[in-house]
Amino acid sequence: MMGDGPNGKAKWAKYKIEDGQLVRSESCPSCGPGVFLAIHADRKSCGRCGYTSANE
Ligand SMILES: [Zn+2]
Numbered sequence: 001m002m003g004d005g006p007n008g009k010a011k012w013a014k015y016k017i018e019d020g021q022l023v024r025s026e027s028c029p030s031c032g033p034g035v036f037l038a039i040h041a042d043r044k045s046c047g048r049c050g051y052t053s054a055n056e
Contacts, residue, residue, distance in 0.1 A: 025036040028046040037044040037053070045052045 025039060026044060027033045028035040028037055028049065028051050030049045030051045031046060035046060035048050037046050037051070043052055043054045
């Protein structure tokens with residue numbers, strides 16, 4: 001099948017491996033779907049608007 005095109009690598013930017021599990025990134029509640037939060041050890045942050053959410 002040829003649905004994804006040659007640059008299928010891009011989709012992996014929406015996922016990360018954490019403790020051996022595949023974790024889907026959360027989107028920013030301010031920017032909306034399509035803007036994903038950067039996941040850090042103790043927080044998540046949006047590189048676009050500066051939104052930060054601490055992990056509980
Ligand atoms: Zn944002």
